[in-house]
Amino acid sequence: MTAAFTLSDVNKVYGSREVLNVRHLEVHHNYCYTILGPNGSGKTTLLRIMGLLLVNDGGKINVLGEKITWEKSQLLRLRRQMAMVTQSSYMFLGSVYYNLAYGLKVRGNSGTCINQKVDEVLEIVGMSEFKQADAHSLSGGERQKIAIARALTVKPRVLFLDEPTTNIDNKSIIEIEKHIKEINTTFKTTIIMVTHNLFQARRLSDKLIMMWDGKIIEEGGPALFEEARDARTRAFLSGQLVPTMI
């Protein structure tokens, strides 16, 4: 089976600053990937390019077997097989229900079918009683949970999660991780997650991608936690201050 994503020499430049430069990256189906790295190292930028939200400046991208041309119908076809929980977990004006129904509505689903799916995902994040609540009155953690639930409604083949549990309490984190694992194993959803939570990375990841200053400096399995080659990765993964002069 070919890789879900292949990136070659993909870069992104803002002004004169190259914020992303990925020489080569393959993301394979059914795995759970975690992207790690300090603030501003390009994690969100990488995720948005892979999620076809941001056009790269140079390089080649292959997504789900297609060479990306950024042509309109291709974008829609591919985006509809993916879902993303963005770093800000934006909520549309209106109720929680409206937000959860959105992905189903734009796909032309009917009312009863939508209602059933909404109940299902609310159950997953344990927020059934919030169905009619105003989405803008949710707390930070509640909003993130609804954002995750919203991404789950569309049964994506690939799920991007950009720091999905930053504001969520430990008990809920465990609950949500359980469901991330579950959709990863039962629906064979490929997960690509950014997190600053090293415990979470350890618990969930099959693969780790370490980013530094726009570049992928190291990749590997969970064993990376014990035997990283790069000194920066080693320091970062052990939660120590990272030597900046390397």
Added chain:
Amino acid sequence: MDVIWQGVKEGFFLILSLDQELVSITVLSLQVSLTALFIAAFLGIPVGAALALKKIPGKKMILNIIYTFMGLPPVLAGLLVYLFLSSRGPLGEYQLLFTPTAMIIAQFLLALPIVAGLSARAVMTQRQEVYDTAVTLGATRRQAVWAIIRESRLGIIAAITTALGRVMAEVGAVMMVGGNIKGKTRVMTTSIVLETRMGNDSTAIAIGIILLSISFLITFFIIALEKRSFKDDSSIHIV
């Protein structure tokens, strides 16, 4: 003070007696202003959204022109329409001067920059996240643009109410191109001017009361349409 009180009393009496002329003036006012506003919204909202979201050459200049025209004095709008519609003007052959149609055109010109300019601003305040959220949930480009406009709806409603306030209240433009002809182009604001000048204070006050109530009712109605998201309060809590 007595004069005013007397006027208010007589004014209410005129309203309650459903004075024939008063009714027709009110109806014509509403017809003219709401038609102008409807057309302005129909064109202005898409134009505003397009200016905010699309890459259009000279966009900044177009926006600056629109912002300038938001403050267009009504008499100037009236003058412009007058020059176009007068018998020597380019559209003179249609004989529209001193008809309700001419008044609609003039008020449309006043409302359009307000609706377009304020809608553009409302859409511009939306952030990238709105679009990203919509498309990552599977929206087509068109659906995602619609989501952005939907998120801007409070600002767009404010644009419409502002424009409505402007056209309902203006007198200069309708006076110039309508001519304040009794039973034909006389509207509330022009008749207030006329009745006051003729010393019929009570009639002027009566019309004033109606004008105020209608503005209030329409605003109330528009806000009620969006009751769920239109709070009477900012969500900012200041202690």
